[in-house]
Amino acid sequence: MKGEETIDELRDYDLRLVQPRHGYRFSLDPLLLCEFAGVKDGERGVDLGTGCGVIPLVMARRAAHVEFVGVEHQQVMAGIAERNVLLNGLCEQVTILEEDVGRVRAHFPVSSFDLVTANPPYRRRGTGRISPRAGRDLARHESTAGLADFLAAAKYLVKPTGRICFISHPSRLVEFFTLATDLKLAPLRLRMVHGHGDADARMFMAELAKGRKGELKALPPLFVRDGGRHCGEEIKNVNGGSER
Template structure:
C-alpha cells in the first residue's frame, strides 16, 4: 500500500480492494453490471476502463474458469488494478493492460473475446461539475475516447454472436441505441436502475450482440433501496449483506 490508500473488503467475494482514500472509489454500478452480465463458463472477458479492476476481480471469484483483461489508461488507476490483482492472488486469470481504448486494435486480433464489459464515462467533456477527487473526472467524463469509440472497440473485440454489456446514464440512452444501430449491434436486454421505486432511473444496463438479431427484452427495474432506505433483497444479495 501507498500513503493515502485504504483496503476495503468485499467479504461475499473474498476480495480486498486497495483504493485512494480521497480519490476515485468504485461504486455500486460495477457490481450491478457483474450480476447483469454473468459470463459463460470458460469465457474470455475484456473490461474497458477497469479502474481498480473491481469488475474482473468480482467476476473471477464468481466464475472460476473465465479469464479477464482489464484495460485502463490512467497510470495511477492501472497501478491500483495491478496491485489489487496481486493482493487477491488472481494474476493467473486477470491481466491489466495500460492502454487507451483507442489503441486496443493494435493489441488484439479482431474477435478475441466472448464478452466485453464497460462502465464508460457518461458525461461529455466540459459538462457537469469538476470533482476535487483524483481520477473521478477521467472516470466520469469522456476524454480521449467517446461513446462511439467504446462501442466500436467493443464490437471489434467481441466474437461474432458474442455479448457486449454496458452500464450507462439513461439521459444518453437514445444516443447509445442510435450509435449501436449504426454499428449494427443488436440490443438484447435492457434493465433500468432506480435508487428507490419512486425515483427516476439513475443508470441503465444494456446487453448488445454482434451478428445476432432478437427482440429486445426489457427486464423488471432494479431498485436499490426500499422502505426505510434499506437495500432491497436483490441488492443486499449482490453486496453480501444479510437482511434482518
C-alpha cells in the first residue's frame, strides 16, 4: 500500500524493488550471495525463502537466458516478489512460488535445477531479539522450516552437476556442515564475511554439491568495510549501484 512501501533501485542491474517500509527489507547479504554463487548463461535456479525476490531478479540480470524460481511462504512477501517481477519486466525469466520450503517436492521433479540459493532465517525459534516491526521476525527466525529443511530441499532440487550456495550466521556454521554431512552433501567452498579487519565474522557463505566428492576450499575473507569505508571494487560490484 502507498506510504507503507518503498521502491529502491539497484542501478547496475537496472532493477527497481518494492519493499515494505517497516517490515523485512533485504540487506547486503543476498547481494553477497549472488556474487559468491554466480550464474551462467542458460542456467535454471531456485531461491529458497526469496523475500521480495531480490536474488532471482539479480541473477536474471547477471547472465543471458537465466530462469529462476523464488520460493516464499509468507503471502505478503510472495505478493511483493510477484509485483517486483512485473515491475522489472522479467516474467519470462522469474517465477514466484508461494509455498513452504518443506513442500517444494510437490512442485518440482528431483534434480531440476543447476543452482539452489538460500538466505534462510539466521536464528533458531525462540532465540535472539524480537523485532517490533511486523514481518521481520518471520524472516530472521525459523518458523515453519529450519536449516535442516532448507538443506534437504536444496539437495532434492539440485542436479548432481549443480551447486548449492547458502549464506548464514557464523553461529550456525557447525550445525550447517553437520547437517550437510548427514545429507551427504560435499562442501566445496567457504568464505567468511567480516565488517572490517578487526571484527569477528558476521556471516559465512558456503557452496555444497550433491553426489560428488570434493575438497573444501577456504577462500580469503571478505571485508565489507575498512575503517568505515567500503573496501575496493569487490563490494562496489556486490552493491550493484544500489540506491536505498
